[in-house]
Amino acid sequence: MDNSNVVLDKQKLKQFKKIATTIRKHIIEEVYHAASGHPGGSLSCTDILTVLYFHEMRVDVRNPQWPDRDRFVLSKGHCAPALYATLAEKGFFPAEELPKFRSIDSFLQGHPSMKDVPGVDMSTGSLGQGFSASVGMALAGKLDKKDYRVYVLLGDGELEEGQVWEASMAAAHYKLDNLTAFLDHNGLQIDGKITDVMSPEPVVEKFAAFGWNTIVINAHDYEQIIDAISKAKNVKGKPTIIIAESIKGKGVSFMENEAGWHGTAPNKEQRDIAIAELDAFLAKLEVE
Amino acid sequence: MADNNTVVKKIATREAYGNALAEFGGDERIVVLDADLSKSTKTDTFKKKYPERFFNMGIAEANMMSVAAGLASCGKIVFASTFAVFAALRTCEQIRNSIGYPRLNVKIGATHAGISVGEDGASHQAVEDIGVIRSIPNMTVICPADAVETRHAVKAAIEHDGPVYLRLGRLVVPVLFDESNYKFELGKGIVLKEGSDVTVIATGLMVHEAVKAGEMLEAEGINSRIIDIHTIKPIDKELIIKAAKETGAIVTAEEGNVYGGLGSAVAEVVAENYPVPVKYVAIMDRFGKSGKPAPLMKEYGLTAEDIVAKVKEAMKMKK
Numbered sequence: 001m002d003n004s005n006v007v008l009d010k011q012k013l014k015q016f017k018k019i020a021t022t023i024r025k026h027i028i029e030e031v032y033h034a035a036s037g038h039p040g041g042s043l044s045c046t047d048i049l050t051v052l053y054f055h056e057m058r059v060d061v062r063n064p065q066w067p068d069r070d071r072f073v074l075s076k077g078h079c080a081p082a083l084y085a086t087l088a089e090k091g092f093f094p095a096e097e098l099p100k101f102r103s104i105d106s107f108l109q110g111h112p113s114m115k116d117v118p119g120v121d122m123s124t125g126s127l128g129q130g131f132s133a134s135v136g137m138a139l140a141g142k143l144d145k146k147d148y149r150v151y152v153l154l155g156d157g158e159l160e161e162g163q164v165w166e167a168s169m170a171a172a173h174y175k176l177d178n179l180t181a182f183l184d185h186n187g188l189q190i191d192g193k194i195t196d197v198m199s200p201e202p203v204v205e206k207f208a209a210f211g212w213n214t215i216v217i218n219a220h221d222y223e224q225i226i227d228a229i230s231k232a233k234n235v236k237g238k239p240t241i242i243i244a245e246s247i248k249g250k251g252v253s254f255m256e257n258e259a260g261w262h263g264t265a266p267n268k269e270q271r272d273i274a275i276a277e278l279d280a281f282l283a284k285l286e287v288e
Numbered sequence: 289m290a291d292n293n294t295v296v297k298k299i300a301t302r303e304a305y306g307n308a309l310a311e312f313g314g315d316e317r318i319v320v321l322d323a324d325l326s327k328s329t330k331t332d333t334f335k336k337k338y339p340e341r342f343f344n345m346g347i348a349e350a351n352m353m354s355v356a357a358g359l360a361s362c363g364k365i366v367f368a369s370t371f372a373v374f375a376a377l378r379t380c381e382q383i384r385n386s387i388g389y390p391r392l393n394v395k396i397g398a399t400h401a402g403i404s405v406g407e408d409g410a411s412h413q414a415v416e417d418i419g420v421i422r423s424i425p426n427m428t429v430i431c432p433a434d435a436v437e438t439r440h441a442v443k444a445a446i447e448h449d450g451p452v453y454l455r456l457g458r459l460v461v462p463v464l465f466d467e468s469n470y471k472f473e474l475g476k477g478i479v480l481k482e483g484s485d486v487t488v489i490a491t492g493l494m495v496h497e498a499v500k501a502g503e504m505l506e507a508e509g510i511n512s513r514i515i516d517i518h519t520i521k522p523i524d525k526e527l528i529i530k531a532a533k534e535t536g537a538i539v540t541a542e543e544g545n546v547y548g549g550l551g552s553a554v555a556e557v558v559a560e561n562y563p564v565p566v567k568y569v570a571i572m573d574r575f576g577k578s579g580k581p582a583p584l585m586k587e588y589g590l591t592a593e594d595i596v597a598k599v600k601e602a603m604k605m606k607k
């Protein structure tokens with residue numbers, strides 16, 4: 001893992017932890033109320049989303065379509081619960097909408113829909129396509145000589161899609177240094193371990209061979225995430241992928257590293273345990 | 289229509305497409321993508337004039353379609369080109385999820401549609417594309433008949449805010465229309481000849497065959513109405529219902545599979561609004577094959593003579 005140069009003061013670190021834990025609670029509630037959805041991968045990418053939206057990205061909640069904004073594409077669109085919770089906490093829409101996720105009278109579609117949800121920059125859900133779309137956005141930024149940055153988040157199972165490698169080639173070919181990808185490297189997909197189902201490894205070497213700058217970090221370490229993003233911004237002439245070593249289900253003990261929690265909703269009892277664990281974490285933060 | 293006495297010029301609609309992209313390409317929002325076929329799709333005509341807004345995406349069509357979506361989400365009007373068989377079928381799901389669902393401003397310039405591709409054979413002859421793309425919500429489907437219509441279709445596609453599939457051909461085809469008095473309206477058919485006994489509704493290069501069939505029928509005392517439907521979706525319901533009411537029988541003509549294409553689209557309108565017999569001139573649910581375009585068109589039943597035969601069958605069924 002690459003060393004981080006960023007050291008956050010205690011208050012800032014506490015703030016990130018609080019926001020991320022609140023987002024994790026929303027994720028559990030969304031999926032519980034919908035009685036369907038994807039908690040595992042949502043929990044594994046929460047800390048990355050927290051840093052992007054509460055530290056890094058230039059966005060305006062009052063003007064979601066602002067042409068000069070930074071863009072974010074959730075290429076692993078099944079993790080919509082994490083994105084929606086983050087957008088709501090940021091202020092794009094009221095958090096009261098979150099429990100209505102996936103219901104017929106809500107704009108919160110099962111997978112991100114840019115025409116329905118304020119703050120969503122690209123409709124995704126079909127794995128592989130969002131990554132290509134982020135390449136298009138970065139290309140548009142270069143054409144228009146704009147300084148906005150494009151962020152995209154991929155799953156490690158998603159890497160099995162051929163389109164991912166087409167997009168990787170294109171991003172390096174067109175020297176898209178305004179594009180930063182995150183790989184949520186949690187080691188799991190639906191049917192089990194990525195290395196058992198269809199291994200995309202070694203991912204660092206693959207992206208390097210495709211012409212990308214690579215940085216390896218701990219996906220749950222805010223200092224490392226911040227540091228990696230700033231390093232990526234200083235790399236010229238090639239895109240960067242931040243390979244984030246993560247724990248699927250992070251933050252809820254019984255969901256951690258369990259492939260079964262990829263796309264299963266907790267029942268009432270499980271929901272209560274999960275919320276209690278996250279509340280306990282929040283309470284501990286207060287007395288720290 | 290063009291004057292009969294002048295020598296008919298022949299231009300492929302893909303050629304006209306490339307020319308139109310170059311002609312209207314001054315609009316800074318326009319970006320053109322291709323997948324290593326720019327010499328065939330003729331997007332290289334645009335590339336020569338505006339190299340800074342042309343991107344070769346390599347032999348990676350799926351990526352090209354979703355990249356187009358990303359560009360469009362940033363305000364670009366994107367033309368993405370490859371052969372129709374790859375555009376409509378290999379990247380069908382990218383068109384659906386990255387372009388159709390978010391209703392992004394991507395224009396798919398799908399060339400080499402139909403069996404008139406010729407020698408390359410079935411692997412390169414899209415016969416399913418109209419039906420496939422037509423069934424995706426938010427998509428507009430245009431299949432121009434000649435170079436003049438193609439030029440106007442490209443212009444209309446640029447002006448239309450939303451995804452468009454442009455079905456274009458490889459083969460040189462006669463220029464039917466006269467630029468000076470041609471008018472293109474998205475979603476509106478064009479009556480090329482008035483008639484009261486039967487209506488022939490054609491699209492793409494079959495429009496030329498329909499016009500020929502109209503003359504042959506007239507010689508036999510059958511007064512046919514000939515309609516050019518360049519926009520297959522949204523289709524001109526009003527014009528089709530009017531033709532059903534006034535002529536009582538319809539024959540459709542297209543260079544594509546009988547299932548899902550223009551014929552189906554017309555039959556849907558007729559069945560629901562004013563049932564009259566409808567007969568199809570189309571590919572009868574088979575793949576194409578290698579050969580010169582003209583004999584292929586004959587073997588697959590896509591000529592003026594085939595239209596005439598179907599007209600007679602349809603008229604026999606009239607009440």
Ligand SMILES: Cc1ncc(C[n+]2csc(CCOP(=O)(O)OP(=O)(O)O)c2C)c(N)n1
Pocket residue numbers: 040041042044076078125126127128154155156157158159184186188189190248262
């Ligand atoms: C093209 C496509 N194929 C299949 C699916 C169904 N699917 C949803 S999530 C998933 C597994 C994704 O695993 P990974 O990318 O590792 O995501 P994470 O572990 O971060 O949840 C699959 C196969 C899909 N959404 N899109």
Ligand SMILES: [Mg+2]
Pocket residue numbers: 155156157184185186187188189
């Ligand atoms: Mg995974």
